[in-house]
Amino acid sequence: MASFYDEIEIEDMEFDEDELTYYYPCPCGDRFQITLAALKDSEDIAMCPSCSLLIKVIYDPDDLP
Amino acid sequence: MVLIRALGSNSGGQLATGDMEDAHYLATTQFSQEGNVDGEDVRAKWRVQGGGNHAYAWTDNGPTLLACGSNADGELAMGDGVRGPVLCWTPVPFPGDFVRQVACGWSHTLLLNDLGQVFATGSGAFGQLGVGPLPKGATAKWVRVAASTGSVFVSVACGMRHSLALDKDGVVYGWGANRCGQLGIVPDRRSPNILAATPVEGLLPIAMIACGRSHSILIAQDYKTVYVAGQDKYAQCGPGSSQSGTWQTFQLPRAAVKLCSGWDFGAVLLEPDDKRLSNNVVMWGRADQGQLAHRVDGSYRRELGYVELPEVSDIACGSSHTVAMTAGGSVYMWGWNEHGNAGDPTLANVYSPLCTLDEQPAKIEHRAMGIGCGYGNSYIIS
Numbered sequence: 410m411a412s413f414y415d416e417i418e419i420e421d422m423e424f425d426e427d428e429l430t431y432y433y434p435c436p437c438g439d440r441f442q443i444t445l446a447a448l449k450d451s452e453d454i455a456m457c458p459s460c461s462l463l464i465k466v467i468y469d470p471d472d473l474p
Numbered sequence: 475m476v477l478i479r480a481l482g483s484n485s486g487g488q489l490a491t492g493d494m495e496d497a498h499y500l501a502t503t504q505f506s507q508e509g510n511v512d513g514e515d516v517r518a519k520w521r522v523q524g525g526g527n528h529a530y531a532w533t534d535n536g537p538t539l540l541a542c543g544s545n546a547d548g549e550l551a552m553g554d555g556v557r558g559p560v561l562c563w564t565p566v567p568f569p570g571d572f573v574r575q576v577a578c579g580w581s582h583t584l585l586l587n588d589l590g591q592v593f594a595t596g597s598g599a600f601g602q603l604g605v606g607p608l609p610k611g612a613t614a615k616w617v618r619v620a621a622s623t624g625s626v627f628v629s630v631a632c633g634m635r636h637s638l639a640l641d642k643d644g645v646v647y648g649w650g651a652n653r654c655g656q657l658g659i660v661p662d663r664r665s666p667n668i669l670a671a672t673p674v675e676g677l678l679p680i681a682m683i684a685c686g687r688s689h690s691i692l693i694a695q696d697y698k699t700v701y702v703a704g705q706d707k708y709a710q711c712g713p714g715s716s717q718s719g720t721w722q723t724f725q726l727p728r729a730a731v732k733l734c735s736g737w738d739f740g741a742v743l744l745e746p747d748d749k750r751l752s753n754n755v756v757m758w759g760r761a762d763q764g765q766l767a768h769r770v771d772g773s774y775r776r777e778l779g780y781v782e783l784p785e786v787s788d789i790a791c792g793s794s795h796t797v798a799m800t801a802g803g804s805v806y807m808w809g810w811n812e813h814g815n816a817g818d819p820t821l822a823n824v825y826s827p828l829c830t831l832d833e834q835p836a837k838i839e840h841r842a843m844g845i846g847c848g849y850g851n852s853y854i855i856s
Contacts (some may be wrong), residue, residue, distance in 0.1 A: 437485070438485055438851075459813075
């Protein structure tokens, strides 16, 4: 199992309503990202396009928009 | 003429190298035509500091302010018409005559001018601009941070989404994200962000301030008493005991000369000991990527530990790495290095200080005069 850079609560992520994607800053300057669709599909790993780092998103599936 | 070289992450153009490729070897940064600094006073001391995707370079107490990288949130104060990325150091107008200090967060910036006034630009999504709610949630022009009338500030600091300012009487003001209590205020789930500059109360007069991702570090005017508030998941609040439920406090072994913070760790440059022989940088907090210049069991170390490097004269911290300059003018780096930002082109994390610039480089004009960091990158000023 890959180790996570961190576990981030969904309340700490920024939601882009046009892209339906949640974002959180990555230490490199790019952003960890995961789509709303993926979260609804019970996925919870957000990836950074520029790094190998991963974060686990902590959320309540019933609270998703 | 100043030479600024850079290493590390560059996907936002924040290295000012003219492109958006990461730099795994020291790369020379570029000045725009308008930002040409050939005519600058050669005695001017340059400073560089960066945030998530942007960086600033300025003359210390001087008239020149330059910036590069993303202006998507207005973090370069270049107006709504410029989105960026700006790929070389470009002049930024600012209120006042001289720049005292610039601090950068994830997507906001604080400016302190010669009159002791604090201005902010960039994203205000978490209240980090200190001006209350904004129509677009961001600004691309400097806005004055309101505090009690007549406050004169002497230093500023930015966390990922929060801001601190220190006034001349040793009072700290904080604003922005407070979900982890990083402003020294008990977090309120209904109001996780503080929109106006709010004084921190109940502490000794403060001399130094620094912000991590979701914590704040203060050093009192005795230069030995440290206060930390905020997230403590990686022991970033250090070895102290809690005071009044919000601030942890501990003592430094010698007086502090400079305070820095990474995302999840702290670093203090101490005054040299009498014989100038011992190591003088202490660190605590997250360690799993080499941030503390030691391998530790587990992912953090709460106790203070020395970095094995004598005669350090300056330090700067990125999100997960640290840069140190020695009295002799050499530069060492350690920590997370996936973008080459800690000086190892193999991109493996660096767990003990790595010399990235010798004391006696081949060209005398390449000798280090200063250092700086953005989140995922490092700058050497010659």
